[in-house]
Amino acid sequence: MYDFKSLTDSIHTSLSAGLSPIMVTIIEFVIIAFAFMILFTLLGLILVYAERKICAFFQLRLGPMRVGKWGMAQTAADAVKLIFKEPLVTKNADKFLFNLAPFIIILSTFLALGAMPFAKGLHALDFDIGVLYLTAVSSIGVIGILIAGWSSDNKYSLIGAMRSGAQVVSYELSVGLSLLTVVVLAGSLQFSEIIASQEAGWWIFRGHIPALIAFVIFMIAGTAETTRGPFDLPEAESELTAGFHTEYSGLKFAFFFLAEFVNMFIIAGIGATVFLGGWMPFHIGNWEGFNRVMDFIPPLFWFFGKVTFLIFLMMWFKWTFPRLRIDQLLRLEWKYLLPINLVNILVMAFIVLKGWQF
C-alpha cells in the first residue's frame, strides 16, 4: 500500500534544505491551503452536478442536459454566473455581521476538512483528539447560520436561523454519541488509529448490532446536521423562501451553497472513516490472499468510493422522504435517537468489556 508519508517527507526535506524552519512551515501551510481550496472547489462543482443529476433520476427526469455533454459544464456555468452577480445587501441589515456570516460557515467547513484522512499519510491534521475536534469544529457552522439569519433583517431568515439553531444543537448530541460508540470499540479518538484498528475488518461488521444501530443513527443525525434532506427546515423553501440565506446573492450565496455540499462530504467522510474503515481496504479477518488482493486497490479509491456511497445514500434520503415539521424533528431526536443511542453505547461498552467483538 502506497504511503503518502514518503511524498510529504520528501517535500519537507527538500524545503528545509535551503530555508529556515519558520519559512518551511509557512510554505507548507500555503501548499496545504491551496490543496484544500482546490479540493473545496472541485467538490462543490462535482457534488452540485451529482445532486442535480441524481435528484432528476430519482424523479424520472433527466436533469441538466444542455450545457456540455450530459450537462457536464452546467455547474461551471452556474459558478461563473454567481461570480458575476451583484452582491446585494438589505437596507437595514447589520453590514458587518451580514458579511461575516458566510466566512464563518466556510471557516468551519475548512477546519473540518483539514481533519479528513484521505489516504495513508495524506492527512493534514492528525490530532490525538480527532473525533472531538471534528465534532467541535463542524458545529461552529451553526453560529454562521444564526448570524446570517439575525443580520439580514428578514423575518424568514430569522425563523430559519432559529430553527437551524434548535436542530443542529440537538442533533450534535446524536452524532457525538454514535461516534463514541465506535470510539469505545477502537479505543482511540485519533483518526489514524481508528483506521488502523479496522485492519482486520470494518467496525460496522465487527461491532455486532450496536455498531449497525450507531451507523444508522449517525446517518440520520449527520443528514440533520448538514441541514439537508428531510431535515432542511432552516431553508424550507415552501415556507421560508430560502430560510437563512434569503437575502444573500452572488458570491456570498455561493459560499453558503458550497458549504452545504462540502458539509455533506465531511459527514460522509466521517461516517466512512469511523464505520467503514476510511481508506482501509475491505479485509476479512485473516484471509491473507483475499486481503492481499484488496490491497491492490489504492486507498484513495477506497476512501472516495465509500464517501460516494454514503453521499448517494444521503441524496436518496433527501429525494425520498418528506420534510419533517419542527416538533416532529425535535421529537425524533429527544424521544427516539437519544435514548436509543444511550442504551446502544451501554450495550457496546458491555460487549467491549467482555471482549465479544470480532
Next chain:
Amino acid sequence: MKAIIKYISSIFKALKSLFRGMAVTGHYISHPKEIITQQYPENRETLKMFDMFRGEVVLTHNERNEHRCTGCSACEVACPNGSIEIISKRIEMPDGKKKKVIDKFVYHLSMCTFCNLCILSCPTDAIKMSQDFEHAVFDRSQLTKVLNKTGSKLMEGVR
C-alpha cells in the same frame, strides 16, 4: 409495559415505511428507461403528441382535393369567441339549381382557445384538431388562416 412495546413497535413500523419509500425511488433510479422527460427540439422527428391533443383546427381534405364542409356555419355559431368565419357563395349547379358552398373557411388562430366546441358541433365531421403545436410566427396576420385549399370542392354525397 404496553407503552414500551408501543414505543419499540413504532420504531420498526417507521423503519419499514421508510424502506418502502426508498424502494420506490430506488426502483426509479435503477430504471432509466422509464424517464419521462422528452428532449424537445432534438426529438422533433420522432415526437408524437397524444391522441386527444388539440393543436389547431384543420379542414380535412382527401387526395382528390375534396372536403366535407357544407358551409352550414354551425361551427361559427358554436365558437364562443368568434375565431371562425365562414364566407359562403352560391354556385349554379348543372341542373339549374343554386347551391350554397363555402368560399373561404377563415380561422383566427390568435383568438382560438382550443375549446373543441366547433369540432363537436360539426354535423359532417369536416373539421378536426391537428397534432401540430408549433404556432410561432413573426407577424400576427399570419395567424389568420384560410383552411379550405384553393380549388377544393365539396365531397360527393355529403349534405
